[in-house]
Amino acid sequence: MTYGGNALGSIERPARLERVLFRNGLIADGTGAEPQHGDLVIEGARIVDIGTGLDGDVEVDLEGRSILPGLIDCHVHVMIGSIDTVDRLQTPFSYPFFQAARHLRILRSIGITHARDAAGADLGVKLALEDGLLEGPRLQIAISMLSQTGGHSDGWLASGNCVENRIGHPGRPRGVVDGVEEMRKAVREIIRAGADVIKVAASGGVMSPRDRPHHAHFSQDELAVAVTEARAADLPVMAHAQGSAGIKNALRAGVRSIEHGIFLDDEAIELMLEHDAFLVPTLLAPKSVLEAAAGGARLTDATLAKAHEVAEAHLISFKRACEAGVTIAMGTDAVGLAPGRNLEELDLMRANGLSPAKVLRASTLDSARLLGVADRYGSIEPGKRADLVVVSGHAHDFTGLAHRIEAVYMDGAPVESRPIGTRTAA
Secondary structure, eight states, X not given: OOOOBOTTOOBOOOOOOOEEEEEEEEEOOSSSOOOEEEEEEEETTEEEEEESSOOOSEEEEOTTEEEEEOEEEEEEOTTOXXXXXXXXXXXXXXXXXXXXXXXXHHHHHTTEEEEEEOSSOOHHHHHHHHTTSSOSOEEEEOOXXXXXXXXXXXXXXXXXXXXXXXXXXXXXXXXXXOSHHHHHHHHHHHHHTTOSSEEEEOBXXXXXXXXXXXXXXXXXXXXXXXXXXXXXXXXXXXEEEOSHHHHHHXXXXXXXXXXXXXXXXXXXXXXXXXXXXXXXXXXXXXXXXXXXXXXXXXXXXXHHHHHHHHHHHHHHHHHHHHHHTOEEOOOOOOTTSOTTOTTHHHHHHHHTTOOHHXXXXXXXXXXXXXXXXXXXXXXXXXXXXXXXXXXESOTTOOTTGGGGEEEEEETTEEEEEOOOOEEEOO
């Protein structure tokens, strides 16, 4: 091979990438296969080899540890610091942006290397991450959630006051729309604002004061135009959808993922399989609301009643979806919990019908597929980017997982670490 020379005729060879060998670890590759003991080699940002007896310039001894792909949370809200109604009324407008910086840093520290913000974070937050002003995972953003009047984005109370989770501003269009043409314009505004995904509320929800989770929201025509406009910009649509009628309307319109899916019936499950749609179950969501209320959070009576109503049905629907073979992608929506508890979702999925190998796949490769990055991320395979998480103990033990993380790598670079035995090969 010939390399370019300088003016004096000397040869400039490209710098050789350092080979980092992770040896003697339990490798859980995220594909759904059982973990295997072995070695893993990365060069620069990429995984180059997996096997036994491999070599490298630098060795990292993983004795007693497991190595996983970077974890992915497909449903976060980094701009929400509290669900307490009075707290939200007293919080200055700019304060959530600083909370987002803290939340993003915590997400990366627990091994989440990709996240999808399901409304709240705007383009400025995403660009601050990309430009290194903030530390955290790679972030996709929905910016605003679109709902009808009286729907999940409408904070109107019977008093006539309106208490919204996310106040509109120039970078975050307001999310309440009615009719096909308002929907068309709103989707275009959100695309213009820099969204990576369009989010619609196809049913009522728990946190919104004047709706019901069972009720379908938006007409089929309104949902269809949202999907049409999103597809014109090569963007997917995610649907907050809890009641079965709203779930089915969203699937027939062509959404990519159902968020929550609390009241799934047989027809809804069949439609999910037929459309190859993802379920992002967010099992932590009702749990987080109930825990926040038990801890003293001031919530409306309607919110608390709905959280109790949906909790058991949510778990039943998740089990049915798992048994039917619906594709699961991990997401938490844990806005009532302290930041950093996201990985409790893995244990909830395991306890409610998903095998440990499938839990890990849901939290890595299948989440990467949903986010459209599975060609580069989501599994430990040669040629893919080296997003890696080192944990103490067994890869399929999710208990206390966040506290067992010893190192996080993004594109081969260590971004979080605790002392691990590292040495330069002789």
